[in-house]
Amino acid sequence: MKKLERRQFLKFAGAVAAAPAVSRVACAQAYPAKPVRFIHGYVPGGSADITSRLIGQWLSDRLGQPFIVESRPGAGSNIGTDAVVRAAPDGYTILLVAPANAINATLYERLPYNFMRDIAPVAGLIRFPNVMEVNPSLPVKTVPEFIAYAKANPGRINMASSGNGSTIHMSGELFKMMTGITMVHVPYRGAAPALTDMIGGQVQVMFDNVPSSIEHVRGGKLRALAVTTARRSEVLPDIPTVGDFVPGYESSAWYGVGVPRNTARDIVDLLNREINAGLADPTLKARFADLSASVIPGSPEDFGKLVADETEKWGKVVKFSGAKAD
Numbered sequence: 001m002k003k004l005e006r007r008q009f010l011k012f013a014g015a016v017a018a019a020p021a022v023s024r025v026a027c028a029q030a031y032p033a034k035p036v037r038f039i040h041g042y043v044p045g046g047s048a049d050i051t052s053r054l055i056g057q058w059l060s061d062r063l064g065q066p067f068i069v070e071s072r073p074g075a076g077s078n079i080g081t082d083a084v085v086r087a088a089p090d091g092y093t094i095l096l097v098a099p100a101n102a103i104n105a106t107l108y109e110r111l112p113y114n115f116m117r118d119i120a121p122v123a124g125l126i127r128f129p130n131v132m133e134v135n136p137s138l139p140v141k142t143v144p145e146f147i148a149y150a151k152a153n154p155g156r157i158n159m160a161s162s163g164n165g166s167t168i169h170m171s172g173e174l175f176k177m178m179t180g181i182t183m184v185h186v187p188y189r190g191a192a193p194a195l196t197d198m199i200g201g202q203v204q205v206m207f208d209n210v211p212s213s214i215e216h217v218r219g220g221k222l223r224a225l226a227v228t229t230a231r232r233s234e235v236l237p238d239i240p241t242v243g244d245f246v247p248g249y250e251s252s253a254w255y256g257v258g259v260p261r262n263t264a265r266d267i268v269d270l271l272n273r274e275i276n277a278g279l280a281d282p283t284l285k286a287r288f289a290d291l292s293a294s295v296i297p298g299s300p301e302d303f304g305k306l307v308a309d310e311t312e313k314w315g316k317v318v319k320f321s322g323a324k325a326d
Contacts, residue, residue: 031091031267032065039070039084040096041077047128047211047291051255052096054287055125058278059271067094076100076165076325078111085113089260091267095119097256097303099167102310106318107165108325116311119258121304122268123275124296126288127254129229130171130207131214132242133222138204143226143245146205150181159183160194160203164323168194170314171207171228171251173321178246187326198222209253210235210292228252235292254296254310256303272300 038056042048049071056067072080077100087093101115113119132143138157140146150157161169164187176183186203188194191212197203199221206213210233216222217236226242227233228251242249257275259268278284279295288295296306 031270032063034092035066035068036091037070037087037093038067038096039072039080039093041072041074041080041098041100043073044071047209047253048096048098048255050291051125051288051293054284055257055275055278058281058284059274062274062277063270076104076107076163078104078108081115081119082112084258084260085118087260089262089264091259091263091271093260094122094271095258096125097121097258097307099170099253099310099314100165102307103165103167103170103314103318104325105311106315107323116308118261120261120263120268121300121307122257122259123272123300124254124256124298124303124306125275125279126291126293127229127252127296128291128293129210129227129233129252130168131210131217131224131233131236131239132171132175132205132207132226132228133198133213133217133224134205135198135201135203136220136223137201138223140225141223143240143242146225147179147181147245150179150183154182155184157181157183157205158186158203160186160188160198160206162191162194162208163187163189164326165318167251167253168207168209169323170317170321172205173323174249174251174317175207175242175246177317177320178249185321195222207251214292233292234289234294254306256296256306268300 038052040048040052052069056069059067072083084093084095105115140149159172191208194206198206214235217224224239226240227236228242230243230250232241276297279297285295
């Protein structure tokens with residue numbers, strides 16, 4: 001990510017924090033006065049959709065207006081994002097922000113928007129790990145054994161992903177970048193067909209989202225070597241982290257909420273406050289735990305920094321990998 005863009009984003013987040021509270025009480029009392037559109041850029045039924053519906057229902061119950069989840073898949077989530085960028089900055093169209101927004105800033109040569117300029121951060125929601133897994137026929141049981149095998153067999157390991165630029169793909173490319181090994185990237189149109197070929201042995205390694213792989217791991221169809229987050233996963237407590245063997249390695253999927261730029265600060269604050277209340281609610285936290293996720297509460301500025309840091313990090317990995325948008 002260009003340093004100028006990063007500074008623009010952080011400057012914007014700071015400006016939002018310092019905005020004068022003109023008519024703050026009146027606006028907060030009036031909002032929301034009608035249904036709110038909650039857009040995400042993915043197909044229905046996946047983790048993004050489930051996350052949107054869980055937090056959307058919480059906000060509906062707390063604020064007395066429906067938060068209607070809309071799935072706008074396509075172009076690596078860019079279609080859904082663009083719909084929010086173009087919406088009025090009145091709080092009635094909000095976006096589920098995801099790692100794709102950070103990755104796409106570099107993956108796509110041209111976008112119809114500048115994400116860090118055009119979307120204001122509201123709140124983080126959840127973070128969940130990927131799992132580095134191999135087909136059991138591969139003669140490795142640990143990350144160091146995998147690295148040694150890959151170095152002894154350059155170019156002979158096929159790495160599956162759910163598509164170019166996905167977090168699954170980028171997690172593997174980060175691993176390649178930090179270890180110096182060579183793997184052949186095999187992109188699929190989604191995690192399901194990639195997992196089918198993983199189990200069948202056509203591809204040997206994958207850095208999949210935990211929720212979609214965990215039953216295959218528990219059933220012995222795939223062998224988990226490590227999780228990609230900085231800490232171990234509560235649902236795979238006996239599996240080490242990649243960072244235990246590759247110092248500094250960290251990769252995770254995460255979701256948060258954003259709104260069109262120039263949305264009033266009191267609306268941002270109201271949404272942030274209610275979202276954080278949801279993240280502290282034991283029942284909602286348990287539902288997120290079912291997705292193998294941990295909550296990431298904080299201020300709009302905290303979430304803005306996360307997005308800026310992730311954009312910079314994944315920009316380097318995209319350039320290293322030479323990945324291009326499909």
